[in-house]
Amino acid sequence: MSNIELKNHPVWHDLTEILQNIDVNILVKQHISLCDYKVCGYWDEQDKYYEEISLPRTLEAELTSSSIGVTRNKRFLQLKFILTAYRNGVEDNLSHNNGLRIGSLELVYDENLEFIDENWQLDIDSPFLDIKHALQE
Secondary structure (H helix, E strand, O other): OOOOOOOOOHHHHHHHHHHHOOOHHHHHHHHHHHOOOEEEEEEOOOOOEEEEEEOOOOEEEEEEEEEEEEOOOOEEEEEEEEEEEOHHHOOOOOOOOOOEEEEEEEEEEEOOOOEEEEEEEEOOOOOOOEEEEOOOO
């Protein structure tokens, strides 16, 4: 039986190179702009439904983790981001120059970097989010 060590496998070098060449802010902003900065049909952790949540156009994304997934016949890239918003698009004293975290976003792409799926975790109490609740019947 041979020993396989993944730490020196070219896939790690290739993934690192790909991630270094991706501007995560542009990637996230392109994705969000396709949705017109809105998340529709959002369920929070308490199973409360929100018809529409408008995101601030002043948000910044920070890549927090990445992973490669492999199933029987599919491969995918999973990217997780923290989303931070700033008033008027700039850091200010109110947020101690760090902005306010409004949530996280997970994007999944296939091996051709075509979008497959998304997962949102939003801080619905954030003053940066404009929330429209479902209409009451």
